[in-house]
Amino acid sequence: MTTPVKTDYSEDEKLVAMYSKAMGHPARIAILNYLASLDTCFFGDIFEVLPISKATVSQHLTELKNAGLIQGTIESPKVKYCINTENWKMAKKVFERFFSQCCSKVNVCK
Amino acid sequence: MTTPVKTDYSEDEKLVAMYSKAMGHPARIAILNYLASLDTCFFGDIFEVLPISKATVSQHLTELKNAGLIQGTIESPKVKYCINTENWKMAKKVFERFFSQCCSKVNVCK
DNA sequence: CAAACAGTTCGCAAAATTACGAACAATATT
DNA sequence: AATATTGTTCGTAATTTTGCGAACTGTTTG
Numbered sequence: 001m002t003t004p005v006k007t008d009y010s011e012d013e014k015l016v017a018m019y020s021k022a023m024g025h026p027a028r029i030a031i032l033n034y035l036a037s038l039d040t041c042f043f044g045d046i047f048e049v050l051p052i053s054k055a056t057v058s059q060h061l062t063e064l065k066n067a068g069l070i071q072g073t074i075e076s077p078k079v080k081y082c083i084n085t086e087n088w089k090m091a092k093k094v095f096e097r098f099f100s101q102c103c104s105k106v107n108v109c110k
Numbered sequence: 111m112t113t114p115v116k117t118d119y120s121e122d123e124k125l126v127a128m129y130s131k132a133m134g135h136p137a138r139i140a141i142l143n144y145l146a147s148l149d150t151c152f153f154g155d156i157f158e159v160l161p162i163s164k165a166t167v168s169q170h171l172t173e174l175k176n177a178g179l180i181q182g183t184i185e186s187p188k189v190k191y192c193i194n195t196e197n198w199k200m201a202k203k204v205f206e207r208f209f210s211q212c213c214s215k216v217n218v219c220k
Numbered sequence: 221c222a223a224a225c226a227g228t229t230c231g232c233a234a235a236a237t238t239a240c241g242a243a244c245a246a247t248a249t250t
Numbered sequence: 251a252a253t254a255t256t257g258t259t260c261g262t263a264a265t266t267t268t269g270c271g272a273a274c275t276g277t278t279t280g
Contacts, residue, residue: 005158005159005161006159006160006161007161008161009136009139009140010140013136013140013143014136016133016139017133017134017135017136017138017139019130020129020131020132020133020134020139021130021131021134021135022130022134023126023127023130023134024127024130024131024133024134025127026119026123026124026127027119028127029119029123029126029127029130029208030116030119030120032208033123033208033211036211036212037211048115049115049116051115051116051117051118083212083213085212085213088209088212088213089213091209092209092210092213095205095209096206098139098142098143099198099201099202099205099206100202101143101146101147102145102146102193102195102198103193103195103198103199103202
């Protein structure tokens with residue numbers, strides 16, 4: 001009957017952390033903002049707007065794709081990117097739950 | 111009249127990225143969850159619940175403090191930690207705005 | 221005053237992130 | 251068929267992150 005020491009993190013904790021990590025760079029936030037404001041968007045459009053090389057843009061896009069926040073489809077010779085709305089909604093929900101758990105009661109230090 | 115190429119990221123983009131980065135690790139999410147569920151909490155309580163060394167816990171706490179999401183006050187010989195409600199609300203708002211900008215229109219690829 | 225307690229900081233190692241240019245693939249154009 | 255266009259991948263370098271044990275700081279207790 002000891003304290004319930006965590007041997008691992010919960011799925012929810014891992015999920016929030018995963019989305020957060022993917023969003024943990026201004027370039028990736030800028031990409032998401034940009035994609036969220038558009039219907040369609042090619043790699044070139046994103047690259048054009050960011051102050052980094054295309055190799056780096058491509059890397060950031062891969063990370064966002066791996067996190068599930070965006071998706072890309074080939075339209076030769078271009079690649080069209082967009083928000084993955086399904087997962088975007090999921091992330092939105094997960095963050096809402098996360099942030100709403102605090103500040104309901106007064107729990108300030110001191 | 112060329113395309114408005116970004117030379118830097120907006121303050122909002124940097125802010126979301128900063129909070130996200132701080133939240134980009136399951137241990138830090140677990141800490142925030144834990145703190146959000148309590149009124150008061152000492153370092154030892156947090157350490158006790160996590161599967162990592164106290165040196166590492168201390169590091170994570172420092173990061174969360176630097177991001178402004180938590181605060182700590184010394185109550186010798188212990189240290190009491192808690193959510194920084196002011197900034198927590200700020201973060202909540204910032205993420206709400208971020209996530210609500212999408213999915214209003216149908217902008218799925220293909 | 222010595223020993224115990226509660227955390228932080230230091231020093232270090234391993235791994236991951238960030239960034240870029242150059243090389244590469246795959247289609248499109250001439 | 252050669253060349254241009256569009257992105258991705260590779261190789262590499264610099265930096266940051268993550269994690270830990272050990273040493274340290276500052277109270278507090280014996």
